[in-house]
Amino acid sequence: MAEFLYRLGRACARRAPTVIAVWLALLVASGTAFLLFSGELKDSFSIPGTPTDEVEQLLSEEFSGMGGGSGTVVYQTEDGSDFTGEQRDAIADRAEEATGVSGVEDVIDPFATEQERADQRQELVEGREELESGLEELEAGQAELDEGRSQAEATGTLDQAEAGLDAEQAVIDQKREGLEAGLEEVERGEAMLETASGIRSVSEDGDTALVRVTFTDSQTEVTQETRDAVMEVFESDPVPGTTVDFGNDMAMAMPTLVSAAEVIGVIVAGVVLMVMLGTLVGAGLPLLTALVGVGVATLIAMSLSGVLEMASVTPILGLMLGLAVGIDYALFIINRHRRQLKQGVGVGASIGLANGTAGNAVVFAGTTVLIALLGLNLTGIGFLGLMGSVAAVSIAIAVFIAITLVPALLSLLGTRVLSRRERARLSENASAPVEGAGPAERTRPMPTGRALAQAAVAVIALGVVALPALDLRLGMPDGSSEPTDSTQYRAFTAVEENFGAGQNGPLLVVAGLTGGPDEEAAERNAEEEQALVAEEIHSHDDVAAVAPIAVSDDHTLAIFQVVPVEGPASASTEELVHTLRDMEPIEGTGPLGVAGMASGNIDISETLSDALPTYLSVVVGLSLVILLLVFRSVFVPVVATLGFILSFFAALGGVVAVYQWGWLGGLFGLENTGPVLNFLPTLLAGILFGLAMDYMLFIGTGMREAYVHGSPSRTAVVQGFRAGRAVVAAAAVIMISVFGGFVFSHSVMISSIGFALAFGVLIDAFVVRMALIPALMHLAGDAAWWLPRWLDRILPDIDVEGASLESRHPRERAAGDDGAPTGDAPADGDTRSSSEEAAERVSSERS
Missing domain, CATH: 1.20.1640.10 (Multidrug efflux transporter AcrB transmembrane domain)
Known part of the structure; x- marks a missing residue:
């Protein structure tokens, strides 16, 4: 050489x-x-074959529109007051416009989401009142029936009236069973709303709103061109009196x-x-x-x-x-x-x-x-x-x-x-x-x-x-490591301060369900098991909120959004991911699967x-x-x-x-x-x-x-x-x-x-x-x-x-x-x- x-x-x-x-x-x-x-160039990294990747593949196969990437747009009022009606309508218009961007699956209006949540809560309140009122009326009817039975027995006509009394009792029992089943359903709904109460799209003080964007491609495959097009929709026409920032999953700091x-x-x-x-x-x-x-x-x-x-x-x-x-x-x-x-x-x-x-x-x-x-x-x-x-x-x-x-x-x-x-x-x-002509210097160890x-x-x-x-x-x-004057950092801190640190790194959890011999039984089992899984997940100390998202068509899979207590880079969130993957809330259906950006990282x-x-x-x-x-x-x-x-x-x-x-x-x-x-x-x-x-x-x-x-x-x-x-x-x-x-x-x-x-x-x-x-x-x-x-x-x-x-x-x-x-x-x-x-x-x- x-x-x-x-x-x-x-x-x-x-x-x-x-x-x-x-x-x-x-x-x-x-x-x-x-x-x-x-x-x-890409701003994210992926490794095929990881547990997160497997769950995302499953979601894309079993659920239409699922398995795609997501992005966060954060709106805040400049003076810290509640959003006005005009501002809410303007943000909703931007969200609707952004759905037309190529590569976007859906953009969720935060105010519509909160209204739906309020409507659901109100429906449950009204449903409980109606069911409890029906039970009270039913108990009154039961008292009248019992009184009639006692009178017939006292007069010695019970044998002649027994057939009619039994028929009335059967009707009451059937109604009671239906009302109690309805009440159980309301209680499940209330429990689900309670476990999901920590997941909000508008802050409690009303001055911050999160616009969630979902993409057709997976998180690592969404091009920055698509993200830039979505951001352009919100930036090009500012909503008066508000500021807009974009999360780390949207803005790329090249x-x-x-x-x-x-x-x-x-x-x-x-x-x-x-x-x-x-x-x-x-x-x-x-x-x-x-x-x-x-x-x-x-x-x-x-x-x-x-x-x-x-x-x-x-x-x-x-x-x-x-x-x-x-x-x-x-x-x-x-x-x-x-x-x-x-x-x-x-x-x-x-x-x-x-x-x-x-x-x-x-x-x-x-x-x-x-x-x-x-x-x-x-x-x-x-x-x-x-x-x-x-x-x-x-x-x-x-x-x-x-x-x-x-x-x-x-x-x-x-x-x-x-x-x-x-x-x-x-x-x-x-x-x-020039060098080396002089006397050599003695070298000593x-x-x-x-x-x-x-x-x-x-x-x-x-x-x-x-x-x-x-x-x-x-x-x-994550966004917390970006420069403090960047939009990613402002978005990250706004979410953490107004919605909790875990909202910056929500997890997608997939649970297996038992199904049923027929459509009706499978649907009934799915409702009960969905509530059971949500309650089991929510009982963990590191979980702030759990919300059901969807159930597969064959009622054998359910998806949940899980918000950790701490941020996506925290040790507790890492431990939570492993804990969830070791859980099997419903015996025989296999352990839970976990996906999401935090899980992928x-x-x-x-x-x-x-x-x-x-x-x-x-x-x-x-x-x-x-x-x-x-x-x-x-x-x-x-x-x-x-x-x-x-x-x-x-x-x-x-x-x-x-x-x-x-x-x-x-x-x-x-x-x-x-x-x-x-x-x-x-x-x-x-x-x-x-x-x-x-x-x-x-x-x-x-x-x-x-x-x-x-x-x-x-x-x-x-x-x-x-x-x-x-x-x-x-x-x-x-x-x-x-x-x-x-x-x-x-x-x-x-x-x-x-x-x-x-x-x-x-x-x-x-x-x-x-x-x-x-x-x-x-x-x-x-x-x-x-x-x-x-x-x-x-x-x-x-x-x-x-x-x-x-x-x-x-x-x-x-x-x-x-x-x-x-x-x-x-x-x-x-x-x-x-x-x-x-x-x-x-x-x-x-x-």
Whole structure:
């Protein structure tokens, strides 16, 4: 691979205009594809086969018009007074108009609904009065009949009058049975109204009304175009004296691809590049190539949204990763090229060698990230696999940009990638390198006591930071997590304050009924069992209200609307969903089924939680194999993988502390807390794994190279650390800057992902790779590089450092090169020629 990349770099340098033209053509082609084929992004997620999905499928099959999505429109009077008659009529007109929008099943007038409820209550009151009056009259008739029977018995005419008296008694008994049955029916109706009393469409104080919209498609399939058309009906012609807001199930807050915060993050990355490279041209090159890469990748991803169901966060994730990784990968190659130029290597030869050595490491590092992201498809969760695939495309393009476009641009820049002072020194010392000519600094290993303390402090600190992860709760953002000035937040709080928190996440519950031998018996049983189920559900402490909705035509299924006491993201609502699914109010009919947006989000969170251990096992196993191949050691892969696990849980702990507990949330513009985004842990595991392997590669290979050169194991740790710390620190700061820019996004999804990645990189790069790993490597000593002979014989020689490449191209250096080492991690004080070093390293590795 190193030889191929060397030749590729030389070829791209010689044909720079062609390479640049090809990438510009790809950028234009991607933009054209976006304009022609891009579709609508989704604001929701779904997983087929979950309990919620099964219930929704059942509803759509058994009930006409059921199983579709829903939306909420909230009207409030501006002065807090009751709605006037004109306002009620105007809202009713808007609701009727909205029913004509394509894709809308029905729009419910809240005032008509409340009037129907009042009429039902009045009918029950009148029915009870009538039935009780009938019973009183019947009791009077019974008293008269009993008196007649007594008189007949006293006069001795009972035998003659008995037949007539018995006939009258039969009539009275029949009437009593009918009246009592009617009274029982009224009592059931009263009980049903009582259990449903907490479900209102107009608030008790009369100043807030909820317009419920139902769609023909399921919640995840309703297009934003349909929702926008419904909102346009209510927004375009405002009702005087009222305000209108839309719930999270109607309004979609599409996160923007680029905002001021992300621009600031890129500027910070540019500053870091300036400090490290010392030249504006050199600092601008990684930024330019990264922007080209993310432009191509993002436009390709967006163009696929017309044929794939893609969440709004998916292309942003690709942009986030592509930008950070693209800058870093270009930086690795440019940094190597600059060092070689300062050591007297010619421009063309240096480009080839940088591409074959640092570029080889970039390809290997990119491949690890790529595999980890594509591995998200192993979870079997469609939207998560698509996120990983889109992000993988961004990583792949970043790698191709680094090994083709970067060499082409470097050839055009020539020595201008160096600062004026560096070029001046190079010209003055044409026969000797600018760096490395002075006396070598003696390298001493760190004290063992310091290594013990450093490792202990790092592990304890990571453990403390990871503690909040024990309280991790997964969910999806709801209206409460939206910005306080958004219509979704205003709608959510208005519903919570006027109707109760549970109205923001009502559940649909399906219960099986026993039916009957005939239509009349089935209908009678359905009425009784419907009331029984409603009463059973309502008896639960976490249920605020239950309302029957419909019974199937064959009277074997009943649907109920259940309003929890707390909101859709609360722990009690999650527990309620599980409790209801375990209930079987009518023996032999099976447990209750639960659907609704809150239930769907709970199912998705649990599915993702169940998939996380399997995915983590795959990632950890992959980590061990990759590191075993690279470092040819048993100890290094184990401690590096354990370090990744510590980084992962520490990053999760930070996310829980900020986004779930609210600690320091004000610093990041977080206005409300809630459960952690349900797919974030799985996504974080894949991405952080790839980035952690990058840092381990650039720190650890320097240690291994110094050890192979003959340095004592503990001295090699210090030498390798010194050789790699600058580039790893710069790369980490750049990634933190880019990811950190997304922390200030108005979308909680984007913000939490950006924070998790930025904090994870901070922990892994500066605590694990630059503190914990060197300390553990020191404590292990020579055992850190132990590998069984049988395993050493069967493992392939990957040569990530490109040592064999340097031995094959010793003559490519400029005249006067004193042979200072050009590896990414040279051993301090080694003054042998580069070709001799490379040959010795290859020989040592093979032995």
